[in-house]
Amino acid sequence: MENSTPQVVTIAGSDSGGGAGIQADLKTFQARHVFGMSIVIALTAQNTLGVQASYPIPCSFIDAQFASLAADFAIKASKTGMLADSEHVAAVVKNLQTYDFGPLVVDPVMIAKGGHPLLTEDAIQLIKEELLPLATIVTPNLPEAEVLVGYEIETEADMQRAARDLQHLGVQHVVMKGGHKAGDESADYVLLADQTDFWLRTPRIATKNTHGTGDTFSSCIVAELAKGVPVKEAIITAKKFIQGAIQEGIFVGHGHGPTNHWANLSEDVRVEE
Numbered sequence: 401m402e403n404s405t406p407q408v409v410t411i412a413g414s415d416s417g418g419g420a421g422i423q424a425d426l427k428t429f430q431a432r433h434v435f436g437m438s439i440v441i442a443l444t445a446q447n448t449l450g451v452q453a454s455y456p457i458p459c460s461f462i463d464a465q466f467a468s469l470a471a472d473f474a475i476k477a478s479k480t481g482m483l484a485d486s487e488h489v490a491a492v493v494k495n496l497q498t499y500d501f502g503p504l505v506v507d508p509v510m511i512a513k514g515g516h517p518l519l520t521e522d523a524i525q526l527i528k529e530e531l532l533p534l535a536t537i538v539t540p541n542l543p544e545a546e547v548l549v550g551y552e553i554e555t556e557a558d559m560q561r562a563a564r565d566l567q568h569l570g571v572q573h574v575v576m577k578g579g580h581k582a583g584d585e586s587a588d589y590v591l592l593a594d595q596t597d598f599w600l601r602t603p604r605i606a607t608k609n610t611h612g613t614g615d616t617f618s619s620c621i622v623a624e625l626a627k628g629v630p631v632k633e634a635i636i637t638a639k640k641f642i643q644g645a646i647q648e649g650i651f652v653g654h655g656h657g658p659t660n661h662w663a664n665l666s667e668d669v670r671v672e673e
Contacts, residue, residue, distance in 0.1 A: 403473065403474035405434075405435050406433075406434040406435065406476050406623075406626040406627050407434065407435045407436075407437065407473050407474055407475050407476055407626065408429055408434050408435070408436055408437070408475060408476060408477050408478065408479075408502075408619075408622050408623060408626045409436070409437040409438065409439060409469060409473075409475050409478045409479075409501055410422050410425035410426065410429075410436065410437075410438050410439070410478070410479050410480075410481060410619060410622075411438075411439045411441060411478060411479065411480045411481070411483075411492055412425060412438070412439075412440075412441060412479070412480060412481025412482050412483075412507075412509070412615070413440070413441055413442040413443070413444055413454070413481060413482030413484070413509075413518065414440055414442070414443050414444060415444055415446050415612070416443075416444060416445055416446050416447070417446045417447040417448060417611075417653065417658075418658065419448065419611040419612040419652070419653075419657065419658025419659070420446075420611055420612030420615050420658070421444070421446075421481060421482060421612070421615060422438045422440065422481070424612035424615040424616050424619065424658070424659075424661070425438070425479065425481070425615055425616075425619040425622075426438065427616075427661035428615075428616050428619040428620050428623065428641070428661055429619060429622075429623050430661075431641075431661050431662060432620055432623035432624065432627075432641070433623075433627075434623045434626050434627065437469055437473065437475070439462065439465040439466060439469065440457055440462075440465065441456065441457055441462060441481075441482060441483055441484055441488050441492070442454050442455060442456045442457060442482055442484045442488070443455045443457070444482075447653055447655070448611060448652065448653030448654060448655035448656050448657050448658070449653070449654060449655035449656075450516055450655065451516035451518070454484070454516075454518070456484045456485065456487075456488055457488075459487060459488060459491040462488065462491045462492070462495070463491065463495060466495040466498070466499055467499075469499075469501075470498075470499040470501075475501040475502055476502045476625070476626035477501070477502040477503045477504075477505070477622045477623070477625040477626040478496075478501035478502060478503070478504050478505070478622065479504065479505040479506070479507060479618050479619055479621075479622045480492060480504070480505075480506050480507065480531070481507050481509045481615055481618070482509045482518045482519070483509070483519060483523060483527070483531075484518070484519065484520070484523070485519070485520040485522065485523050486520065486522045486523040486526050488523075489523045489526045489527055489530070489531060490526060490530070492531070493526070493530045493531055493534065496531075496534050497534070502625070502626065503536035503537070503622075503625045504534055504535050504536050504537075505535070505536060505537045505538075505539060505618050505619075505621050505622050505625070506527075506531060506532060506535040506537070506538045506539070506571070507538075507539050507540075507614050507615060507617075507618040508527060508538065508539075508540050508544045508548065509544075509614065509615075510524075510543070510544050510547060511543070524547060524548070527548075528548060528569055529569075532566070532569045532570050532571045533569065533570030533571070534570075535570075535571040535572070536571075536572050536573060536625070536631070537571070537572065537573045537574070537575060537618075537621060537631065537635075538566060538571045538573075538574055538575070539575045539577060539614065539617060539618045539621070540566070540575075540576065540577065541577045541579060541580055541614060542559075542576070542577070542578065542579075542580040542581065543580060545559075545562050545566070545576055546562075548562075548566060548569075549562045549565045549566065553576075556587065556589065556599075559576045559578065559587075559589040560589060560591070560597070562576060563576050563589055563590075563591040563597075564591065567591060567593075572592075572593040573590070573591065573592050573593055573631055573635075574589075574590070574591045575588060575589075575590050575635060576588060576589040576590075576591075577614070577617070579610075579613070583604065584603065584604055585601055585602065585603060585604060586601070586602050586603075586604050587599050587600070587601045588600040588601075588639065590632075590635055592631065592632065593631075598632075598671055598672060598673050599671075599672040600635075600636065600639045600669055600670070600671060600672075601669070601670040601672055602639070602643050602666070602668055602669050602670070603668055605646050605647060607646060607649055608655075608656055608657065609646070609649050609650070609651070609652075609656065609657035609658065609659065610646060610656060610659065611655075611656040611657060611658045611659070612658050612659060613642055613645075613646065613659055616641070616642050616645055616659055616661065617638050617639070617641070617642040618638070620634075620637065620638035620641040620642065621634050621635055621637075621638045624637050624638065636669065636671060637665070639669050640665040640666050640667070640669050641663075641665055641666075642659065643666035643668055643669055644660075644663040644664050644665050644666035645659035645660045645661060645663045646659050646660075647663065647666055647668070648660045648663035648664065
């Protein structure tokens with residue numbers, strides 16, 4: 401029975417306010433019935449109003465965290481979130497090449513909800529060249545995708561083009577999150593490794609409480625992959641999870657509040673082949 405429980409790890413920054421980052425990931429892991437672990441890349445002083453300060457962890461200690469987990473656990477899937485700067489991206493890449501932590505979901509976190517930068521510009525090229533080729537799935541929102549591909553994404557055709565361009569960087573599967581677009585409906589575009597694709601369409605919910613949505617969505621995918629769920633099904637379940645977490649809102653803080661990690665899966669997700 402040793403190590404038979406599905407185990408996952410988040411490699412990201414800590415959100416002292418509890419709504420995003422490692423804290424959101426661990427809450428999602430628990431809700432989806434997998435055992436979650438963490439490798440802390442940076443600490444933040446953060447609340448729903450924004451990020452007041454951040455402190456990157458020394459890379460030698462990041463190495464120690466990787467080695468510690470690898471020595472004891474059977475990690476079946478992993479994800480990255482806030483990676484701070486090029487030095488820390490390089491440290492994470494080196495360790496992911498050393499240890500097998502299963503399928504990797506890259507959430508290319510760049511800017512906090514309040515506008516605070518969470519990734520330096522010199523790290524972006526390193527993510528494109530060295531981290532994405534290691535990734536099973538990448539889950540950018542539209543502003544993040546625009547930075548990665550180098551052009552504006554305004555239409556659904558642009559989303560499809562950008563997904564193909566991201567795939568050319570070496571990642572297997574791409575989820576282009578359309579939550580930043582205007583309109584009554586939110587549409588995510590998914591391009592799988594075998595070139596099949598589909599859209600995930602949901603009603604847009606009028607709320608400012610969306611702090612940590614990207615973290616929650618990507619960590620739900622990780623949890624499903626660790627349980628052996630196929631990629632397409634894992635992505636659809638994650639969309640139902642984050643839609644429910646926004647629909648069944650909670651009210652915490654004075655700014656961009658967090659989503660509800662104990663919400664039910666939403667049925668308001670339309671899969672369009």
